[in-house]
Amino acid sequence: MTPRPLRVVVAGTGFGRVYLEAVRRHPEEFALAGILARGSDYSVACAVRHGVPLFTTVDEVPGEVEAACVVVRPGTIGGAGTELARALLRRGIHVLQEHPLRADEITECLRAAAEGGAAYAVNTLYPRLRPVRRFLAAAEFLRRGRPPAFLDAACNSQVAYPLLDILGRAAGGLRPWALGEPSPRGAHPFRALPAVIGGVPVTLRVQNQVHPDDPDNHSYLLHRVTLGHEGGALTLADTHGPVLWNPRLHSPRDGTGRLVMAGPGTERLAVPSTVQLGAERPGSYHEVLAALWPDAVAESLRVLRRDIEHPAGRGRGGQWALGVSQLWGELTARIGLPELIRPGEPEPVPLDELQEAARCDAAMSW
Structure with missing residues (x-):
């Protein structure tokens, strides 16, 4: 029923x-x-x-x-x-x-x-987004064979809290964690710091800047994450997708020590160098706001309903939420208050012109 x-x-x-x-x-x-x-x-x-x-x-x-x-x-x-x-x-x-x-x-x-x-x-919303769920499902599959070799992640400070949630899930756990010293403040918009999350080495880069009168805008990106694995690199190119898999380049050597680039024994070189996981294309921001984010909220409500119906599982979710918040508190203490910036409205880049500029057969100017 x-x-x-x-x-x-x-x-x-x-x-x-x-x-x-x-x-x-x-x-x-x-x-x-x-x-x-x-x-x-x-x-x-x-x-x-x-x-x-x-x-x-x-x-x-x-x-x-x-x-x-x-x-x-x-x-x-x-x-x-x-x-x-x-x-x-x-x-x-x-x-x-x-x-x-x-x-x-x-x-x-x-x-x-x-x-x-x-x-x-x-x-935390973002881990429930369909592309992020796809990334995390693929990360879980990879962990069944070998643990991650590393995580590389970038975000804006406004969405660092959910990034830590994503990284903990990608690593298979939040603990043990440790945060190193961030790079000094300077002209670079991102501050970098080494970390360990769930026992996995992590490189974090945070755009620790905010417009005090317009805090929801002026991010260079929301989230970008790469999970390194013995078999290759799994990348969430953007919060809203796509999810990419780059099989690791590995070629045998012949008797002279030269790489064998074709023929018997090089079957692993026949796979695409980059594969998009999942067929759906990233949507417009209109589609993100109207459908993708509400879909993530609905997924969170389904998890809440599961906890309503099965009270025994509530403690696990509470402990995870506490861990994410504690790690976020340590991160914000490390990188300090955001730098206040007041840029104007960014100029949009004409996509057709960008596509034309990126043509491989275009004349090079350098």
């Missing part, structure tokens, strides 16, 4: 719009029971548009609501999200809370969840 939809309230109408879209896209699994917000004109209009009531306090949320998505800034960044989460949990309402969160905030919420007999999960 198909389970009835989980009755969900979404708290917050900023990034909460992605959560609202996730619930809307899966009516067979989730039912929007209301919006919890301060009561601004926008949130009122949002509730009208979705045809649900607007609640302005936790006490107004009716008892039949089963779960809440808390997409309000937590205490980490000066918001009341964690207070909302604790109040909901104490009422026995299961909570999925958007990152980033300090370890002490997670501990408080886990205590409140225990008091209310509720499930609690931190949503």
Whole structure:
């Protein structure tokens, strides 16, 4: 028998719009029971548009609501999200809370969840994206044969928290971890530091810069990760894909010591030097925002529902969330506060002109 939809309230109408879209896209699994917000004109209009009531306090949320998505800034960044989460949990309402969160905030919420007999999960979002799930599934397959040789990763500091979650999953665990000294601040936009995560050597590069009035923009990239393996290199080229596999170049030598480049014994050279894993093409940013991110939220809600139905598994998720937060706290302490930058709006690069410039038979200017 198909389970009835989980009755969900979404708290917050900023990034909460992605959560609202996730619930809307899966009516067979989730039912929007209301919006919890301060009561601004926008949130009122949002509730009208979705045809649900607007609640302005936790006490107004009716008892039949089963779960809440808390997409309000937590205490980490000066918001009341964690207070909302604790109040909901104490009422026995299961909570999925958007990152980033300090370890002490997670501990408080886990205590409140225990008091209310509720499930609690931190949503780092990006590990649930379909391309990242593909990367992690491939990494798990590779680990069955040999452990990773290394991880190489880059991100913007705004999304370093979920990067650590991704790296821990790619390595097969967060512990043991250690962080080295970062490169000095300078003209380079990225700060690099050596690390160990899950026992795997890691090179981290973080664009530790933020526009104080426009913090969600001006990243050179979100996430880029390569897992080195005895058989080759597995790369998440971008947060939104594609996932690439580069088999390791290895050729036998003949009696004179020269590499054998063709013929018997060189069958491994017949494979493509780069393979895209999965047939889907990376989508436009319109598609990312409208479908890919809501799909990731829906996946996180499915995991929350699993914890609701199987309480014995809740502790494992809580411990993982604490580990990610603790590692993030150490990383941010190492690299320090972001450098404040105020660049203008970036000029888009005309794709057709870029394609033309990249033609291999074009005349070289150097």
